[in-house]
Amino acid sequence: MSEIETIATGTTAPATPLAAAPADKPTLVGMDRAELAEALAGIGVPERQQRMRVAQLWHWLYVRGASDFSEMTNIAKDLRTVLAGAFTIHRPEMVSEQISSDGTRKWLFRFPPRGAGRPVEIETVYIPEEGRGTLCVSSQVGCTLTCTFCHTGTQRLVRNLTAEEILSQILVARDRLGDFPKGETPEGAAVPSEGRLVTNIVMMGMGEPLYNFDNVKKALLIASDGDGLSLSKRRITLSTSGVVPMIERTGAEISCMLAISLHAVRDDLRDELVPINKKWNITALLDACRAYPGLNNARRITFEYVMLKGVNDSLADARELVRLLKGIPAKINLIPFNPWPGSPYECSDWEQIEAFAEVVNRAGYASPIRTPRGRDIFAACGQLKSESEKMRARERIALETAAPAHG
Template sequence: MTASPPITPEVLPIPRKPTEAAHLNLVGLTRPALRAALVAAGTPEAQAKMRENQLWQWIYHKGVRSFDAMTNLAKEYRALLAGHFMIELPEMVARTVSADGTRKYLVRIAGGHEVEVVYIPEDGRGTLCISSQVGCTLTCTFCHTGTQRLVRNLTAAEIVGQIMLARDDLGEWPEPGRAPKDETRLISNLVLMGMGEPLYNFDAVRDAMKIAMDNEGISLSRRRITLSTSGIVPEIPRAGAEIGCMLAVSLHATTDELRNQLVPINRKYPLAQLLDALRAYPKLSNSERITFEYVMLKDVNDSDADARRLVRLIAGIPAKINLIPFNEWPGAPYQRSDWERIEAFADIVHKAGYASPIRTPRGEDIMAACGQLKSATERARKSRFEIAAEAGLPQPERVVRRPDAPDLH
C-alpha cells in the first residue's frame, strides 16, 4: 500500500445504519454457539459444521455483511439465514486522523454509549488498540479513561466488531472476485489497552479473542495479541489458560504505598500477590515475556531509586519494561517526566538486563495516546484539583493557559 502523506487532524462523520433488533447477530458468536444457532434456525445437523465454516469465512475472512452476497449458499438457505439472523457491527460515528497517521475511531454501541479505538501505523503494518468496557472501574489517577465511570461491559460482538470496523476503514478485506491481495497485514498486532479493564469482562474478551485468533477468519496469532491488565490477580491464570495471548501489566509504581494512589486496585491485590501470579503465568519464557508498563510521572515515580527498586521487584520474571512518557490530558494532576530523566531511568533498567524501550507518543494531537482515551459523550467534568484530592496527592500548581494555546479536549 502506498503511504499517504500526513493528514491534518480532522473529524469525519459517518452516517448511522438501521438495526434489526429481532434477529440474532452472528458477529461475536463462538464456533459452537454459531453452530447451535444454525441448527436451532432449521439447519440440518448433518450440514451444521459445513454451514458454520462457510459463514465463518464469509464474515471473518471476507468481511461480507449481506447473506445475499454469500454465493456458495443456495438461495433458499440464504433466505432462511436472513429470516433469523443479522451481521451487525457497532456504529462508527467519527474518525479522527492525527498528523502522524494515527487514527482514532469513535464507536457507538447499543444503548447509545461510545468507546474509542485507535490504529497506530508503523512501516506498512500497524497496531489496533481496542476497548473492553465503556468507562472503567479502576480510577487510575494518571489515566483519562479512569476519570470516566464504568457504564457497562462490551459484548464479544462489540469487541470483535471494533477490529472489523478498523479493517473496513483500512480496506483490509479481500476484494470480491479478485485474486488474494498482498498478505501484508495492516492490522498486524492487537492490544487490549483501550477503555476498560479486560479481566473484569473476561468471558466476552476471551470469546472475542478466540474469534480474532481463528485461522479461518481474522487469523491473528496469539503472540500478536496483548492483553493489558492493572492486576486483577484471580483472573491472570485464566487469561493464560483460556486465551493464551501475551500479557502486559500496568505497574507504574514500585511500592504498595505509591501504587495504592496511582492504581487503586493495588489495595485489593498488592504487589506481592500480583508478582506471584505473574511468575506462574503459563508459557512464561524469554520468548514470551511479560510486558510491564510504566508511565513516567515527573517527581512521582521516576527517580534512580525507583528504577533500581523496579529491577529488584521483577527479578526472575522474563520481562520487558515499556517506559511511557505521560500523555497529558485536560485536568491531569501530573506532568511528564523530563526526557533526560526518562533516559536515565531506562539506562538503569537496561544495564540490569531488561529491555526498556521508551514508547514514542503517538496521536497526542487527537487525544489518542496511551491513557488519553475517553468517549466524548461520557467525559466527566473533574478538574485536576478534584482528581488530586481523591488520590490524596498534593494539589498541582495552577497553570494559566495562554490565549493562543491549542484546545485538545
Template sequence: MTDAASALAPDVRVLPRQRPEAARINIVGLTRSQLQAALIAAGTPEKQARMRVGQVWQWVYHWGLRDFAAMSNLAKDYRALLAQHFEIVLPEVVTRQLSDDGTRKYLVRVAGGHEVEVVYIPEEDRGTLCISSQVGCTLSCTFCHTGTQMLVRNLTAGEIVGQVMLARDDLGEWPERGAPKDETRLISNVVLMGMGEPLYNFENVRDAMKVVMDNEGIALGRRRITLSTSGVVPEIARTATEIGCLLAVSFHATTDEVRDTLVPINRKWNIATLLDALRAYPGLSNSERITFEYVMLEGVNDSKEDAYRLVALLQGIPAKVNLIPFNEWPGAPFKRSSGNRIHAFADIIHNAGYASPIRTPRGEDIMAACGQLKSATERGRRSRAEIAAEAGQEPPPRVARRPDAPDLH
C-alpha cells in the same frame, strides 16, 4: 350499549394480538460452537451444521461480507433462512479523527447509545489496533483519562470483535475476491489497552479473541494479541490457559504506597501478590515475556531509586518494561517526566538485562495517546474535580510530587 357500539364490539374483541417479531441474532462475536448451536436452533440439519459454520464464518470474517444474499456458495433458500434469523451488525462509527502522525481514532457507538474509542497506530513494520473492553472503567487510575469516567457496562463479544472489523472497513483491509493473495496486514497486532479492564470482562474478551484468532477468518495469531491488565490476580492464569495471548501489566510504581493511589486495584492485590501470580504465569518464557507498562510521572515514580527497585521486583520474571511518557489531558494531576529522566531510567533497566523501550507518543493532537481515551469526548475539557462533582463523588487524591526531586543524569 347502542346498536352502533354493539355492531362494532365483536370486531374489537376478536382482533388478533400482534406478536413482536423475534429479534434476529447478531452473528458477529459468536464463537464457532455458539454459531453452530444457533444455526441448528434456526433449522439447520445437525449433519450440515459444521459445514455451514465454516461457510458463513469465511464470508463474515475472511471476506468481510455483511449480506447473506451475496453468500454465493449457499443455496438460495438457506440464505433466506439466514436472513430471517440472523444479522451481521457492527458498532457505529460516530466520528473518525486522523492525527498528523497517521494515527486514527474512532468514536464508536454501541447498543444503548453508549460510546467507546478505538485507535489505530500505523508503524513501519506493523499496524496496531487498540481496542476497548468496557464502556468506561471501574479502576479510577489517577493518571488515566478513562479513569475519570464511571463504568457503564461490559462490552459484548460482538462489540469487541466489531471494533476490529470496523477498523478493517475503514482501512480497506478485507481481501478482494478473485484478486491475488496479499499477505500484507495493515492491522497486524491487536492490543486490549483501550477503555476498561479486560479481566473484569473475561468471558466476552475470551470469546472475542477466539473469533479474532481463528485461522479461517481474521486470523491474527495469539502472539499478535496483547491483553493489558491492572492486576486482576484471580484471572491472570486464565488469560494464558483460555486465551493464550501475550500479557501486559499496567504497573507504574515500585512501592505499594504509590501504586495504591496510581492504580487503586493495588489495595486489593498488592505488588507482592501480583508478582507472585506473574511468576506462576503458564507458558512464561524469554520468547513470551510479560510486558510491564510504566508511565513516567514527574517527581512521582521516576527516581533513580524507583528504577533500581523495579529491577529488583522483576527478578525471576522474563519481562520487558515499556516506559510511557505521560500523555497529559485536561485537568490531569501529573506532568510528564523530562526526557533526561526517562532516558536515565531506561538505562538502569537496560543495564540490568531488561529491554526498556521508550514509547513514542502517538496521536496526542487528537487525544488518542495511551491514557487519553474517553468516550464522552465532549467532557474532555473538564477537570477531574468537575467530573467527580457531577457524579456526586469526591475527586481522587493527588499523588504529591517529591520535593527537590532531582533529574537523573
C-alpha cells in the same frame, strides 16, 4: 444515521457511512462454532448440513469480512433470505473517525441498547508502524479502576462489552483500512501493498479486560482462530492493572501475551496511582506473573510504566524496579505521560526518562521509550475517553429546550 464526522489533521478521503445494526435481531458475530450450529438449527437447517454451513459463515465473517448476507455467494439465495430475516451481521455505527498527523486513527463507535439499557459509545485506536499495525481495543464502556493518571478512569463504568462488540472493533478497523479481500476498497482506506495492516491486537483500550474475562476470552479465541481472522496469539496482548486471580486463567485459557500496568515500585504510591493495588498488592501481582503459564524468554511479560515527573521517575525507583522484576522474563515499556484536561501530573523530563531507561537497560531488561502517538486527537495511551456522556447531556438539554412548557 447521520454522515460520519471525519476529522483529519493529516490527509484522507471522506469516510463512508456505515449502517447501524438492527437492535431486534441476534447477531452471528461473536458466536463460536457450536453456537452458530445451534442458531442454524433454530431456523431449520438440517443437522447434516450444519457443519458445512457453519464453515461457510465463519469464512464469510472472518476471512472475507462480510457485513451483509447478500455477499455470501456460495450460500443458496433462499437460505440467505432466511438468515437475513432471523439474524444480523451488521457493523456498529461509526460516529466519527479522527486521523492524526502521524497516521494514527481513532474511531468512536456506538452500540445499540442491551436489555433495558441505552446506546453506548466506545473508542478504538489504530497505530501504524513500520512493518506492523496495532489495534488498541476496548473491553468495557468506561472503567471502574479510577487510576489517577488515566483519562478513561474519570468515566464511570456503564457496562461490559459483549464478545460481538469486541470483535466488531477489529472488523470495522479492517473494513476502514481496506484490510479484507473484497472487490471494492472503501474511500479513504490505507491499502497495504502486501500482507495485512492490522497485525497486532492490544487489549489496552477502555476498561479492565480481566473484569470482563468471559467476553474477552471468547472474542480473542475467535480472533486467533486459524480459519478466520487468524491473528497469532503472540501478536495479541492483554493488559491488566492487576486482577491477580484472573492472570493464571488468562495464560491457560487464552494463551496470549500479558502486559501489566505497574507504574510504581512501592505499595503506598501504587495504592494512589492504581487503586486496585489496595486489593492485590505488588508482591501478589508479581507472584502471579512468575507463575504465568507459558512464560519464557520468548514470551516475556511487558511491564508498563508511565513516567510522572517527580512522582515515580527517580533513579532509585529505576533500581527498585529492576530488583522487583528479578527472575521474571520481562521487558519494560516506559510511557511518557500524555496530558489531559484536569490532570494533576506532568510528564517526566526527557533527560530523566533516558536516565531511568539506562538503569533498566544496564540490568539486562529491554526498556523502550514509547513514542507518543495520536496526541493531537487524544488517542494516546491513557487519553481514551468516550464522548457519550457529553453527547447524552447535550441531547437531554436539546429535548428539554424543545419540550412545551407546563403551567
